[in-house]
Amino acid sequence: MVLERKLQKSPPPPMYQVVMLNDDYTPMEFVVDVLQSFFNKDEHTANMIMQKVHMEGRGVCGVYTRDIAHTKVALVMDAAAQAGHPLQCVAEPAQE
Template identity: 45%
Template sequence: MSQANLKTVKQKLKIPNRFDVILLNDDYTSMEFVVDVLRRFFHKEFQAAEAIMLKIHIDGEASCGTYSYDVAQTKVSQVIEYSRKNDQPLMAVLRELGI
């Protein structure tokens, strides 16, 4: 192909949106179970998991991590499925980060 046949294409790349996975406090899920979820699905060290669990307990919610939409949605689904299998009402939700 000659240079005359090539078109210059300018693409404007968009940074993908990021999402926080938020765990919500409830009156029934044990603190130990929340720590287990944080370690199992978010790969938190024990002390970090305890700190996040206490934030959830005190503030009513806390972020467990920031991910692309697909990864965040998968983690929410995993947490909810695992919670229900263990008869726990723990809820996880997505929250889009503003850029």
């Protein structure tokens, strides 16, 4: 007798959103450049996100699995530090 194994579907991994936080010192051009470089946003979308960060205090750059989100945060924080900007970026569980 041969028993068939049922394939079990594992749930999708939890998603995390990368959120950029506003500060009064980081130039808007730098924020746009970061959004284009690390999040592959086109110029229009990067400007829209930058304006949201500027006006509302925070803006979502993208939604990724946990490891990718934390890697993107680290890349942004390193780039900001190297450029001498206090830009802050965090990863938090995505709202469903």
